[in-house]
Amino acid sequence: MKTKNVLDLTDLSHQELMDVIKLADDIRKNPGDFSGVCRGKILATLFYEPSTRTQMSFQTAMLRLGGTIIGFDNPQNSSVAKGESLKDTITVVGGYTDIIAIRNPMEGAAAAAAMYSPVPVVNAGDGGHLHPTQTLTDVVTLHNELGRLDNLTIGLCGDLKNGRTVHSLIKTLSTFKNNRFILISTPELTIPQYIKDIINASECTYKEIPSLADAMPKLDVLYMTRIQRERFASEEEYLRQNGVFVLDKEKLRRAKKNMKILHPLPRVDEIDVEVDYDDRAKYFEQTVYGMYGRMALIMRLLENSDRKFPARVMPTHPFRCKNPKCITSTEHYLPSVFREAGGDMLICKYCDGRRLI
Numbered sequence: 386m387k388t389k390n391v392l393d394l395t396d397l398s399h400q401e402l403m404d405v406i407k408l409a410d411d412i413r414k415n416p417g418d419f420s421g422v423c424r425g426k427i428l429a430t431l432f433y434e435p436s437t438r439t440q441m442s443f444q445t446a447m448l449r450l451g452g453t454i455i456g457f458d459n460p461q462n463s464s465v466a467k468g469e470s471l472k473d474t475i476t477v478v479g480g481y482t483d484i485i486a487i488r489n490p491m492e493g494a495a496a497a498a499a500m501y502s503p504v505p506v507v508n509a510g511d512g513g514h515l516h517p518t519q520t521l522t523d524v525v526t527l528h529n530e531l532g533r534l535d536n537l538t539i540g541l542c543g544d545l546k547n548g549r550t551v552h553s554l555i556k557t558l559s560t561f562k563n564n565r566f567i568l569i570s571t572p573e574l575t576i577p578q579y580i581k582d583i584i585n586a587s588e589c590t591y592k593e594i595p596s597l598a599d600a601m602p603k604l605d606v607l608y609m610t611r612i613q614r615e616r617f618a619s620e621e622e623y624l625r626q627n628g629v630f631v632l633d634k635e636k637l638r639r640a641k642k643n644m645k646i647l648h649p650l651p652r653v654d655e656i657d658v659e660v661d662y663d664d665r666a667k668y669f670e671q672t673v674y675g676m677y678g679r680m681a682l683i684m685r686l687l688e689n690s691d692r693k694f695p696a697r698v699m700p701t702h703p704f705r706c707k708n709p710k711c712i713t714s715t716e717h718y719l720p721s722v723f724r725e726a727g728g729d730m731l732i733c734k735y736c737d738g739r740r741l742i
């Protein structure tokens with residue numbers, strides 16, 4: 386695979402993505418054939434934020450390929466607690482290991498890590514921004530459960546503003562033809578403008594609606610999400626949003642017989658436990674597909690890894706990104722890197738934040 390780092394799943398070409406999906410399927414069907422392919426290789430999982438599935442599925446993926454793992458899931462037990470920069474941590478860990486999976490609360494943290502790493506960096510979630518390996522999990526699930534990734538009507542419901550899994554999933558599914566996104570949220574939690582721009586530039590369409598019940602009959606896929614409590618400025622703001630959308634048996638009566646219900650998990654109370662016993666609920670199977678997807682991705686990333694430190698990145702503009710959640714707001718040595726989006730608009734290459742010149 387040509388791609389070195391996976392900051393979002395759209396970093397992979399279509400061909401690379403389809404190859405990883407197919408490899409995940411081969412591994413799932415014949416796990417014994419792959420049990421030694423990463424012998425001698427080490428994966429680092431650097432988790433600056435809580436995680437169950439993403440961290441453990443990365444770890445089990447590497448162990449099942451015959452490799453080993455190191456890392457932390459509480460940065461307070463590492464030199465981060467002494468004030469070490471992301472750059473220094475990554476430079477050092479990159480010298481010890483062969484591949485790094487990083488989760489960090491700051492948006493663009495994985496992109497920053499990739500600037501200094503001699504080994505492949507995989508974004509395991511950067512704040513409310515992106516989460517490519519959850520998207521890999523989602524597309525492996527859809528490919529297996531529905532047999533296609535195009536011509537789908539996909540309802541995405543809940544915290545579309547802060548839900549990084551939603552952003553990455555829409556970006557990837559927008560690269561397939563004729564997908565229709567039904568975006569179900571409160572007006573406070575709508576999808577970021579840059580994601581709408583991506584859909585508008587694709588062969589897909591979107592519609593924003595406030596009612597889950599109304600959306601239900603049309604959907605091939607319902608992607609439920611948790612309200613992202615940790616991303617809210619105050620508890621009151623969170624409480625105003627929580628509990629607005631709940632999927633229960635009653636609402637499911639209006640859904641297609643073969644609709645698939647996905648959720649990146651953890652679930653809080655947005656899916657009633659009764660729904661778990663409905664054949665359309667696929668969120669627990671989804672977690673297993675995710676492990677095979679990560680096995681395939683690790684295998685492909687390690688195949689062409691050359692252990693070279695990347696060339697120094699120079700600033701493209703004299704300004705800083707204005708997004709307070711951007712990694713550049715805490716790691717001050719990072720070069721300011723923007724892409725120009727027409728007119729006076731700049732887009733931050735770390736966090737996709739917009740600013741006017």
Ligand code: NCD
Pocket residue numbers: 438439510516519549550610611649650651
């Ligand atoms: C998601 C995440 O961390 O963004 N969980 C996951 O990785 N499976 C979703 C969430 O936390 O709501």
